[in-house]
Amino acid sequence: MTMQDEGRRAFLKSTMAAAVAAAVPSTSAKAQNSAAAPAQKPNIVVYHSDQFRWDFVGANGLNGSTRTPNIDALAARGKNFTHTVTNQPVCAPSRSVLLTSRYATETGVWHNGLGLDQTLPTLATELRKAGYTANYIGKWHLAPGNKQPGGSLGPVTAEHRGGFLDLWEGANSIESVTHPYEGTIWDRDNQPIEYKDEYRVDFLTDRAERFLRQKQEKPFFLFISQLEPHQQNDQGQPIAPKGAAQRFLNCTAPEDLRAFPGTWQAQLPDYYGCIESIDNSLGRLRKVLEEEHLSDNTIFVFLSDHGCHFMTRNQEYKRSTHNSSLRVPLIIDGPGFHGTQQIPELVGLIDVAPTLLEAAGVPVPSTWKGHSLVPLLSDPEARQSWPNQQYIQISESMTGRAIRTKDWTYCVADLSGDTTQPAASSYHEYQMYDQRADPHELVNLAGRKEYRAKADELRDQLKKLSVAAGEPEPEIVDAKLYP
Incomplete structure (x- = not known):
């Protein structure tokens, strides 16, 4: 050090x-x-919404159709990290990064269906060491796949719960065992908890409210993991509460979507309806914290694992280096985070766990790769020296790597098409976007000679980040043609 x-x-x-x-x-x-x-010690509540675009938070001021009064109120009370990105834009890898402050190639979960490395310290294990209870409700997605114990279509066994060993009410792949109005999750004893004729978001909120109204003997860490507004996999689309989509039939289409074919034309009304339901849920839980006299000593975090581009950038909803995939909401209120403030520095989900440990006065493991965001709240020197760059790993849609800075996105890809390995030894330049002139990423600058010097600079930075993430330094071949 x-x-x-x-x-x-x-x-x-x-x-x-x-x-x-x-x-x-x-x-x-x-x-x-x-x-x-x-x-x-402050209690900690993390409210995690799956596939929630950052620009669908009303407080971010970019979307006139979104209805998020409760999330906006959270931002008005606390700290809104307006330039937060995921370090792996797909469900399971992103969650592994969030909970371990390590890159997905280090966590064992570099694509969906793999199990989290049980030897790694997690946010839950470290808080429990410090006297907290660690409690989880909802979608997990970090247990091994279906052919192994603890697979996605049944209960998650205790050894695969990442240290959440107190209250447990969840399912590994909740979209596989539930639908919007019926389904099954499992408790810590692997006993089923079933619901029917209640919207999934409301059901999980009920379970969280039940926990929060119980007497707590210790400080608690509660992680609430909703599926919405993620699509229901077997139906291929998000599904809003009954009647909600009709309220958004003439909703705003974000500018990054308008120029491209995709599913957004048909699916945006349901997506907006799901967003509204998440906001209502968050508002309910904030009210419970007030009623139970817990709010003054509870750090409350709202975030997502990745965004959603509605099949405009590849053949699914994320797994790309575009803002629609990478940028996520991150809002924190509570002890140490009170007072309206927008934090414009570029931060990553890899930074969340060390931030929360610092806020709780708990030592941060020396193996963690992220950095606490607390200095950005009040330390001008910290803001001045903040690196404003994040390392991005891409899997499944392609094997790729990217660096995201305040001004640039630079992405390289393994053009062999092999997605069976966590990394490649050689990549080709694939995408490059100027975030200042082209925030909707409509013009790919990779291969253009007038940007060669900047591309070389970003390539060198990307190689260094790869090594820092525990990977061999890769070969990166210049783009020869305009994409």
Whole structure:
């Protein structure tokens, strides 16, 4: 650890201790005036919505049709990280990055259907070590596939739950065992919990409300993982609550979709309806926290695993390096995060777990690759030195790698078409977008000679990030033709 890193960690510890002390009054003046005095640990609630585009949050000001008053209120109270990207834009790999602060090729889950490496520390394991309970409701997607114990079509056994060993009410691939108005999840004893004639979002919200209204003997970490607005796989589309899609028949089509064929023309009304249901659910749980006198000492996080491009960029909904796949909402409120603030620095889902451990005063494992976002809230030097670059790994649609900066996206791909390996030794330049001049990514600049110098610079940075992620330095071949 460098002297700069030691200084940053010391700053974080003192900042969060002061923030928690301010949010939770101590029993004596002496305790209030001592940053080292014990303070009540904040509860942590992570609300995870699957395939939720960042620009469908009303507070981000880009979509006149979206209805997210409760998410907007969360942003008005707390910190809105407006330029957050996923480091692997597909369900299971993204979740593995979120919970372990490691890249997907390090977690064992570099594509869907693989099991999380059980030796890795997770956000849940570290919080439990610090005296928290770790509780999970909803879609998991980090157990091994169907042919192995704990597979996606049955209960997830305890060893595959990533440290969530207290309340467990979930399913590995919830879209495979449920539909919007009926289905089955399983409890910690692998006993079925069935629902019928209730919308899936509301059912999972009921289960979360039930937990929050119970007396808690310890600080708790609750992870709520909704499927919506992700499509129902066997029907190939998102499905809104009954009657909701009709309210969005003339909804806004985001500009990155309008220029391309895809499924958005038919599916946007249902997608909007699902977004509305997620917002209503979040509002319900925020109200429960208020009623149970938990809100003042609960860190509440709203985020997603990836976005949705409605088959405009490839033959499915994500797995590309476009903003419609990569950019996700990240809003945090609670002790240490109170006060309206938009954070414009580029951050990744890999940074969320260390941020929450810092906020809880829990040591961050030295093996984690992400960085706490806490200094960005109040430290001008941290903002000035923030790298503003994220490493992206792509699997399944192709084997690819990308670097995302504030101004550029640079993507390389294995043109052999082999997607059976986590990485390739050689890639070709594939896509390059200027985020300042072309935020909707309509013009691919890869191969254009007037951008050769910038491409070379981004290529060198990408190689360094690959090595830092534990991969061999790859060969990257220049694009020879305009795509």
